[in-house]
Every structure is written in C-alpha cells, then in structure tokens.
Amino acid sequence: MAQPFPKRKLTDERFAIILLLPLIIALFALNLYPMAYSFWLSLTNTDVSRGISKFIGFINYYNLVFKDPYFWHSLRVSLQFTLEASLLAVALSLTFALILNESFKGRRIIRTIAILPWAFSTYAVASLARYLFARSYGLFSSLYVYLGLSDTPVEVVTSESAIHILALLFAWNYVPLGAFFLLAQLQIIPLDLYNQARIDGASAIRRLKVVTLPFLRRPIAIILLLFTVFSVVETTLIIGFTGGGPGKATQTLTYWAYAKTFMDYEYGYGAAISWFLILIAMALGVLYYYVLNKLKL
Amino acid sequence: MVEVRLEHVTKIFGKTIAVNDLNLVVRDKEFFVLLGPSGCGKSTTLNIIAGLEKPTSGRVYFDDEDVTFLPPEERNIAMVFQSYALYPTMTAYDNIAFPLKIRRLLRDEIHKRVKEVAEMLHIEHLLDKKPHQMSGGERQRVALARAIVRQPRLFLMDEPLSNIDAKLRITARTELIRLQRKLGVTTIYVTHDQTEAFTMGHRIGVMFNGCLLQVGDPLEIFERPHNTVVAGFVGIPPMNFIEGHIAYDERLGKYYFKWNEIILEVGGDITEKIGGHGKTVIAGIRPQNLQVIKSESYSKIGIAFKAKVYTVERLGTESVITVDIDGELLRAVTPSELTLSPDEDVVVKIVNPQKVIFFNKNTGDLIT
C-alpha cells in the first residue's frame, strides 16, 4: 500500500525559523524599533522640559554641523579618545598576551589575576578611578605629596590629562579581553615553527616577527575593530569618572548625546547627535572592511 | 662532517623518564636511524642533540666539543620536522633562503645557493608558492631544501616522511638516501617505521621506553636482536616466540630444544649458559623461516611439525599464515600461490634451523 504523501513536514528551514523567531522579535523590539523611533525624533524639535515636539526636517543636523561649536569640539575629543584608547588597549593586550604565553613559575596565578579587570563593571572602574584620582584624598595626589613633588594636594585630572587618563582606564578595563583573545591564538602556533626558527639562527625578535606576528595579524585586526567600536560608544566610564569635564575636556560625541538627551531633555537634538555617531561608526566599519580586505587578513 | 656522541643522557619531564641513560656514538658521515614505537623518547633524544632541550643529566659531544649547553643556533645543524615547519607567510624561496639571510650572506650568494638546491630537489617550479599552496610532498622537499642549503655539519630528521602517501614515500626514501650519500653529512633520522629504518640506515638504534636497547646494522638487528623486546618489535610480521626446554640425548651425546614435535639441536655452549638439561628457554623463529606445506605433499625432510591453519592474511604476493599447534599460534610467511583455508591440516617446516635464536626465559636476553 502506498504511503500517504506527508502534507506538512517540518523542514530544517522552518524549524530554524521557529527557533529564531523569539530572537527576531526581540531584536525588532529592542533594536529596530528604538532606532526608527530615534531617527524620527531627530527630525523633530522635541524638548521635554519645554514640552514641545514638532517635525522640523533636517534642521537639527544642519544646526549641529554648521551652528554648534560643541559639535566639532566633541568630534575631536571622540576621535582622540578612540584613537588613544583603542591603540593603547591593543598594544597592552599584545604585550600581556606575549608575557602570559611564556612559561614561568606562577603563570596560572598571574593569568588569573590578569583577567580580573575584565570582571569589573565599567561603572565600578569609573568609581574606583574617582577615588584614586581625587584631589584631596586620592592615592595619586597623596603620592605626589609623599614623594615631595608638591606641598599641597594636586589636581591630577586636568583638562589636559583627563582624556589620557580615560584612555588608560578604558585600556585597563578591556586589556584582559584582548590579551586572552590573543593568548588563545598564540597557543595554536606550532612549537615546531619556533624550534625551526631557533635552529635557523633567528633571534627572539626575529622569531616574533616571522613566527608569532603572522599568526596574530588577523586577531589583532579583530580586537582593534572591537576596541574602536567600544571606545566610540563608551559612555559609562565618562559619566562615572569625569562627567565630560573638567570643563568640556572629555565631552565625546557619545557623552554629549547622552547629556543633551537625558540631562537637558532635548530629545530631538540628542537623537540627531546619536545618528551622527552611527554614521561615524558605519564609516569606520567600511574603512576597516576595506583595509582588512586589502591586507588579505 | 661530525661525530655525535651521547654519554649517559637522561631527560626527565616531571614524572616521565623520556630518555634513560642513553649512550650512543653516531659516526661521521653515517646515516643513523633511531627506531622505536610512539612515545619511546626518539624526538626528545633528537631535540637534545639539536639543543632544543637540555638533558637532565649527561653530555652531548660533537667530535670532541662538549655541546651539551650550546644553543641550537650555534651548533651548525639543520633539522627537518614531521610538520615541515615552513614559515606560513613566506614563499618557498624565502623559506629556503631564510637561514642564509640570518647569516647575512650576500644576495647573489643566497640566490645562487637557493637555485642550486632547488635544482637538486627538482622544486624550481615551486619557489614562488607559499606553503598552503603546496602538497605535502612538495612541502617536504622545500623543508629538505632549507636544511640542505645551509651546508650544516649534521642533519636531524624527525619522521620527515610520515605525512606523505605510501607511494611518494618510497621515492622520497630513495632520494633521501642518494642525497645523504652524495653530501656525506652525518644524519640522524627518527622514525617508528621499520621499513624506513631498514632501507635507509647504515646503522639502527632501537629505542624502547626511553632506553636504547640495541645499536647495529640492519642485518644484525634483524638476525641477532639482543633481547625479546627488540626481536618482537623488529620484523613484519613479528617474530614467533616458543617456550620449550632443553633435553639431553645420551645416545647421541647432544642437547636439544624440545617443544611439542619440534626438536632442534642446540650447541653445547648455549646449553651451558642456560644451565643444562631440563631448563626452560625461549626460541625465536622468524615467520620467514617457517614454511607451510600441504599435508599431502609433505615428505619427511628437515625439521617439521603438524599444525592446523588458523587464519590466512593475503598481502599481495605473500600471505601470512597463522597456524595453531596445540593452542599456540605461530605465524609463517608463504607465497600467495599456496591456497590454504582455515582448519586445514598442514605441515610446518623450519627452513633454516641455524637461524633459530634463543633467549633467556627470565631476562629475555639473547643467548649467544
């Protein structure tokens, strides 16, 4: 007897879609809808404190670029922070990965300690930094006095130094992530290659160049991309540590968008700044894609 | 080029004794093969000779120079690894040129020497390729070229042929031998493949559990293995061991080894060493020394005994026949033309009784 033709079969694709459905809905609700809404907001003059909300087209964007001096300032601060923070984080990640890859006594303990900063929430890092860098009772200020470099407590966080200290804190927070990512790569490099290089007479630096680095090119590019994106959108650290100050020294675009939106309640203008940020992030993404492809990584 | 001498070399990793009190002299210009099963310490020994590992104790000499603590780059040696260890981002040319570049040779000189070895190994067409664009056999040649180009005083090779297919391996083997004889560079070659060891080595060292059990030329190792471990490891299929006892025939005034129907005359000197009449001893008989004959075509010449066919394994021109004698299984190699089937009654003959060797039952050592 012929089998009845199965009418509704749960194909692999259908099953996959069913499994993905909750995620798709969540993505839509949590990402796409807010994005669309914020784009709509950026086209209005919504100001909660003044209770106005009117469609004004691209006026916000126009004002931002051509009228608002803070825009260019914040853009510059953002670029400086991103550049410094991501490069520093990558450089330190590489250094730590190379050190942790060596075999020495107590390596396991050191590895455990090294990953700790990653366990700190960024806000905790910021709060900790506030104490360490405080003028009257901070560790660094006291150190100055203790070492006789100054008679009175000093302000360590100045409008010149603040951005560098922020970059350092960012690096401190993210280096474990980068270092362990690179470390995982280092461990897959065949030992034979190092032995071969030693027999060929290559010095330690030469071995780093011909054996280690070729294996790290791609992962370094990946963490550089990751850190760039992370640092572009970094707000928690700035809110918790400097609040954009002293003055406006550490007011990045991201922080500014946050301040405009949630402190000045200018939702419309804040949204426009955010969309500028998205443009920057996209431009960076395209640039990276292009460079990575070019380097055949 | 150089004579390599290892004196009481021991290497301990944590609780593992990888190399155990190893003494060895590899002669100048010799092709020496270190043979042993996986994990017996061959690579560790080679790495110690290369300077990649420091021995826990013992000394390594190149001629009369103590090189035990000399770093590898100062030993003027070349090594070929099982993985070939080609630098992945460099072309074949750059890989081969690398050791010369490190030595700061002039560009033209480097070029000349790379071209020379490339020609010698027929890899001119590969020079622009990167490792991932080459087959296993091609990589092996490039790795070999990189070793040769330096004109070192010693070649160390760690299973360099184990990653290429069987057919190519045979050609590569012949070529490697030819090359070594031509260059005359002392070579230490590590393998677990006895065919490789027997076809390539001037002499072979058999390693087991970190110990060097025997050093000798291929024939010596095959015919007079120092103990049952070497005897059992060397030879395909492995040697047959049978445990029998010594009997004295008063009428003829001779000693015999007796087991079942097998009766073999044993020299007086051997008997003396075993301890005389009634003592147990192990006889070692190579499968090649046993001939299986169909019962009907058997005529009583020489030493033979009745047996039953247990299994037949055909290996092309030869077959390995396992026969059953009173529950004891022995292997014999016969030409494949002889068609036998399991449970068939056969007669097994010892082709050359002189080649049967005896081992001490307690120590496993060869009795000579």
Ligand SMILES: Nc1ncnc2c1ncn2[C@@H]1O[C@H](COP(=O)(O)OP(=O)(O)OP(=O)(O)O)[C@@H](O)[C@H]1O
């Ligand atoms: N770096 C190391 N640390 C700890 N143990 C090691 C190390 N290197 C080798 N060993 C141990 O020493 C023993 C000998 O290893 P070795 O690599 O010399 O064997 P091998 O004869 O080359 O084996 P194979 O034919 O599988 O390559 C093994 O038991 C191995 O586990």
Ligand SMILES: [Mg+2]
């Ligand atoms: Mg090995």
